[in-house]
Each structure stands twice: as C-alpha cells, then as structure tokens.
Amino acid sequence: MLIKNTIPLLILATLFLSSCRRSANTEVSSLLLPDKTARLEWFREAKFGLFIHWGPYSQLAGGWAGRQVPVGENAEWIMQKLEIPRDTYHTLARQFNPTLFDAEAWAQLAQDAGMKYLVITAKHHDGFAMYHSEASPYNITDYTPFGRDPLQELAAACRKRGIRFGLYYSHREDWDEPHAYGNTWDFDFDPPDSMELFEQRYLNTKAKPQVEELLANFDSLAIIWFDRGLYTPQQAQEFIDLIRIRQPWCLINGRVGSYEQELLGDFQNMNDNGMPPGGIEEYWETPQTLNETWGYSRYDQKWKSTPEVIEKLVAVASRGGNYLLNVGPTGEGVIPGESVKVLKQVGRWMQHNSESIYGATGSPFLDIPWGYCTVKGRALYLHVFHPPGDGVLALEGLTTVANTAYLLMNPKKRLPFTQNGPVLRIELPSVLPDTINTVIVAELAGPPEVLPPLSPADSNGVFRLGHYTARTFGSAVKRFNRKGKFHISKWAAPQDSACWHFEVEQPRDFELSITYAAQADWVGQPYILQSDGQVIEAQVVETGDWYDYQTFVLDTISFREPGRKKLTIHPAAELSGYLMYLKSVEMRPVE
Template structure:
C-alpha cells in the first residue's frame, strides 16, 4: 500500500512537471526546423550525378566512404551564416521556436564537442560554432531553441547504426557507442548551450534497447528538467508524439503531437529542388494541423554558404504577414470542438468562448453555413477588421452573411463569440 501511494505521488509529480514543461510549446504551434550540415555542399549531386532522395541522405544513398565524405569538411566555410538573420527570418514568419541539427545521420557535429574532432570548430576552415551563436541570439530575442540529435543512425562512427559499406555490422558495439558517445554529447548540448528548450531525436523506432531510451530520458531530466523531449527518442519516452514526415493525421488527435514538414521536397539543401509550397498552402497546412490539435515544425535547408534560400525566405515572409493579422486564431488555440464535414468550406480552431472559422473556399452565394454549434452565438465578426457579420442560428446550424468577395483569398478568419 505504501509503495502504491509512493508511485502515485511520483506519477503526479512527473505529470505536474510535464504540464509546466509543455506550456510554452502548446502555445507556440509553429516552429522552424533547420537541416544544415556538410551535405549542403554536394547539394544533392555527387561526382556529377544527381542522387535520388532527400539531400541530407546523400552519404547513404551514394554509399560515400567515410574518408571521402570527410573531405567535405575542408570545403565547409559558410561565411554568409548570420545567426541574427536566421532568427529574424523565423520571427518574421511568426515562428515561436527553432530546432537545428546538432548531429545528423552523417555523424558530423555542428557544435564544438570534445568527443570527436569531426566537428565544425575543429575540422573546418569556418572554425566557428553556429549553435553557440544561435543560442546567444535566441536568448536575446526570446526565441526558444532546440537541437536535433541523431542518436541511432551515425554513418561516421564505427559503432553507430546504418553504415554497412565501411564497417562490418557484426563488429559494431552499439551500446558502447550510445553510452560513451551519444549520452556524453547530449550532456554537452544541455550544459554548454543552455537553456535547451527541446531535444529532437530521430529514428527511435530502430533503437534496439528500451533501457537506452530510458537512460537518455533520465539524463535529460536530471540535467535539464524543463527540456522537452520529442517522441522519436523511442520506446514511449518522449513528451509528445511525432507524426511521420510530412504526414498530417486524417482526424483530430488527443494529446500533444507535431508534424515535421518540408517547405519543398527535401530537408537538407538540394540545388535543383525548386518544388516550393506556396505561402497559401503553408498557411492552410498550419491551420489544418492546429485545427486537429498539433504543432507544425516547418523545415528550411540552408546553403553551404550559410544562407536560407531566398524562395524559402519569401514564402515565410508571406506566412508571417498572415499570422500578424490572424495569429489570435493560431497561437494558444486548441483543436476544433465542432465536427467539420469533409467537404466543408472551412476549418476551425478554438479558444475559451471563441470559435475561429477559417474560410478557405469563399461561398460565392454570400452565405456561409457552419454546423455542430452547440452553444449560443452572441457575435460574429471578421478577425482581420473587426467588422461584424449578420447571422442566424437555428439549433446547431449557423448561417452567416458574408461579403461577396473574400477579405483574404487564402484564409479569411471569422470569429464566433459564444455565450
């Protein structure tokens, strides 16, 4: 009985700590993902051949030997990198947190670590620590900063998973790699780059031992209790669920979850990938994700020179303009409490006492019908201007008289104030 009560108290304490830890993330809704590393140099091309797939997997796809890939460090000199500019781009886009790759699957470390010389400070002519610079600017600007860390795949380390063209898998000691390399590097990130808002792990579904996921979680909890851990740490040890890459769930989901999404078709920079999403598409994706209860982590892949590609910047600026007007319907909003028909002209987000109807296909006949309203509506108005709209409510159905032309061609937000 005493043991049961102790466990109950401990679980309650952990839940209380999690609620505190997740508070800012639940309000944020929109973040910037940054994939940047040596792979930005070949930019999808190796030995004059375009390599299929996403840019940051070029070492794996082309089966580039470690010694050959290492030579890219001699070319990594992103003199146009400017941490202040990157944070400014994120802020102007309306993003509330940033997550950058500290170590991706190729094993190169974009931070100064004492556990390998294969890092940006010791191995490149650049000789600077981008994570340290970003951390400093983010603190100054009030931007939350997190780090992506590949804890399972590492094509450079002899004991890491994934590289079977340089190393014999039968001779690998993954547990040694994890305890002598992964855990110490995570400790470095948490102590040398504090505060770390979030640790974003990947491919945790291939982590063979649950106890390693638990060890890693406990390490983070002990060193930095306020650091959020994403779901891909593996074995259920994360604070929230990570959807598949570019995968939006079909229906509303309970709990905390996030969609990582590319702005074009790759995460790491590819020189010939110009398949950019339009600003309108990004806005509608963001609204859909929030309407179903999640966060959107939208990726940019900077160039080898250290610049976020101009098309990405231009798209994000337009998204930011929309959010500046309509942010109330996104930040801190919850999933739609009403059932929205699959063929509806709108999506819905909510806050206490308010429903935000995001009209993505304007009704040309001058009337918008909204269904499943179980509370009395006392006022209807356009979020952008405050202009009130006439409406009638019959049971759970609402009919709203709307202007002939949409105030916003991408997403006009109509606010329903509830009694």
C-alpha cells in the same frame, strides 16, 4: 552557469533514480520535476516552429561525383544514398566553410514568419557535430576552416528575440561510427547482432556524451529532438533521464524510443510530412519541409506556395498539433531565397491572424467544407479557404448559443448570423479581406459544445468505426504510432471507453468485427461492446507485433428499429496494462 544552478537537482535526481528504477518507463519523481502539462505549456501555445537541416551535406547540394540524389529523396542522406566512403566524406567535411552564415538573419526570419521556436541539427546521421563538441573532434569548430560554433551564435540570436531554441540529435544512426547503425558500405556491423558493442562503443562513448554536453553548454533548451528511435525502452530511458536531471524543463520528442514499441517522450511526431486526419488526443507535432528535401539540394525546386503553407499551418492547428516547418540552408550558410519569400509572406498573414493560431485548441467539428476551425475559450475562429457560393458560412452541430460574429482583421465589422437548432449561419461580406484565408470569429455564450458526429456507412452499407469519428472517455485516447497508423489506447478500466454514433435506415442484422493490435501480455483481457441494449463480451487475442493489427469476427448485432444508434466499447475489468490498440470496429450487413 547551468552546472552551478543544477547541482542540487542533480544530487536529488540521481538519488531518486538509483532507488526507484523499476521499469523502462520510470520517470524522475514528480516532486523534483515540473509535471508534463507544465513542461508543455509553452509548446501548446507556440504552434509554429522553424526546423533547420544543415551540415557538410549542404555543400554537396544533392550531388557528388557526377551523381545526384533524386528529387523527392532526402539530400541530407547523400552520404548513405550514394555510399560515399567515410574517408572521402571526411575530406568533404574539412572543406565546409559557411562564411555567409548569419545567425541574426536566421533568427529574424523565424520571428518575421511568426514562429515561436526553432530546432536545428546538432548532429545528423552523417555523425558530424554542428557545434563545438569535446566528445568528438569531428565537429564544425575543430574540423573545418569555419572555426566557429554557429549553434551558439544562433541560440543567442533566438534568445534575443524570445524564440525558444531546440536541438536535433540523431542518437541511433551515425554513419561515421563503426558500431552505430546505418553505414553498411564501410562497416560490417548491425547493432542487433551485438547490442553490447552498440552501447559500449557508440552510445556510451559518443551519443550520450554529446547529449550531455549539449545540455551543459546550451542553457534553457526548449527541445532535444531525437530521430530514428533506439532499439529498447531501456536505451531510450537513459537519454530521457539525462535530460530530466540536467534540464528538467527541456521537452523530448517521441522519436527518442523504439518505433516498434510504446511511445515515449513529451509529445509525438507524425511521420515526416505527415498530416493526421484529426482527432489525436495527445500533444503532437508534424515536421514538414518547404520543398521535398530537408537538407539543401540545388535540384529540388518544388517549393510549396504561400497559400499551401498557410493552409497546412491552419490544418495542423485545427487538429490540435504544432507545425514544424523546415528549411535547408546552402553550404555557404544562406537560406534559399524561395524559402525566405514564402516565410515572410506567411509572416504577413500571421501579423493579422496569429490570434487564431497561438494557443488555439483543435476543432470540435470534423470535416468543414469551406475550411477549418480553431478554438480559444468561448471563441471559434472560422478559417475560410473556400468561400461558399451563396456567401453564407454554415456550421453544423453547434449547440452552444452564439453571441456575435465578426472579421478577425476588423473586429468592428459585425456579421449578420442566424442560429436555428444546431446550425449556425453567418453571412459573409461580398468581398473577403484576405484572398487566402479570411478568419471569422464567432463568440459564444460558453465553451463550444457540439453534437456527436455521425459515422457514415459506405456504398455497401458497411460501417467502419475508427478513431476519427470516435468519442473517448476516461483514460482512453486517440493516438498515433510510428508506422503511420492511428488507434485508441491507454484504456485500463471499465470507465475508459470509446463510442460511435451512426444512423440505421432500416431494421437489419450486422456482422460485428474488430481490428486491433495487442502485446503478448494483454492476451485474455476482457472487454465489452454494447449497442441498442445488446451486450457482446470478448477477450483480447494475440496479434503478433505491437502494431500488427488483426481483424476478428465477434458476433451478430441486430437493430429492430431504424434511427440513430450508439456503440460503446470498454474494458470489462480493471487491467494491469492497456486493453488493446483499437484500430476500428466494423459492422457489415448480413444478407
């Protein structure tokens, strides 16, 4: 049993937590827990997972009492969107009886698709537990004629196939609880008006007890996947500590904490169906769905095609992330046929090409007109979605010598190539073996080294230097925030820097401005910008909220000679916090 195995850890971790809680970001001692890199090793390797949204809302199929949730909106939110009274929803929940549910079939589908992990809703915002909960009678085992625990069955089926099993839990929002967030049609309560009631009558009585029993009843959880974010770092840290103590290898996603403040958790989630342009330098995952809803809707038939899904999977992998693809089973417990068809077709592609996905790291190249690139060690996997008309695959910027090139589906099929300076050209076969995405492997003499990308000027000659084309050094990293923006952060010393390369066509003066957000206690921190022998010193100015980006004009910078230039920014001193959340530096020509 899990409890027997974790008693010594519980004692040690509890003693540690009681003695060293100094801030909201305090973590359990590294002496007691695996470090973050070790925890995330399987996640980095897996790349592809199945997300499942399933609950009493599934039997409503997007409609109730002659009304429907519009296509394009989330059918699993039907209780809130149609303001179904709590008592009425209880009556509907009592009828939930998914007799066609087959855990073995669901797990087998995930395996057939090439997915390495699975996350399913243990409790969504409607407050209904999809497992046997002792903390609340409002659960599928005690409250419905189904009378079984489908999540235990699914966990066992996943374990049998080597698929890691994770649970989604809505910890802030619960429309069944008078003192949680979200139900404004039955209850006159908003947690910020009384955080004490929110914590005492919801977090402490339902949310935390349910997370505790999930940790106790499901062995070796891969992930607890939180949603909607809590109000304070302290509230989030309490959930983090529960997991760290009871299942130290269990991953925690970034939505555990406040969306308005510093990101917590082991990895970050993009916005729903979000796709970053690239360049995120932390572990991340994008949750996307096969149609436009997450829970089942009979009205939503806007299914993604197999080529679309394969391209999204490859795009995410090429940008260093994980792809968590959602299906919404019916109220009877059946995954829709269109979802099954697409996933099985994706699986057939993965049978031949998974080497280019599992364990791959992001592309060192930015935009590639014919497709994408993933990397493993000395191998480049070149994903050809749009074959060049001349039949020659050109890869610009590569300075590492290429040794050989071949088809991943047929390694014996060597492809002719030339390499002149930083340009590799590979001759494609006249007929590509895959009509969706043929993968070419280029084996190099060493790890790929690539020339710094050039940041282009727009039609008005303005250079906008953002996270995408930046190169970072030291502790500076490119990050995402839950408002859907990207920035550079985590820099706190002069050796932590970001730089950009660009081409100046003629001698010119530029007005230099900077766009960033900063916490109040970062105000006054010094930083330096350098380019072409010029040094501009400045201090961080107040911007408002954490992610309230503001633009400030700094100075004029002059280039007396045309040619390739570099601009660098870094803290001017050792700092106690981060320098700023840098969105961009802009250079505008002075007329």
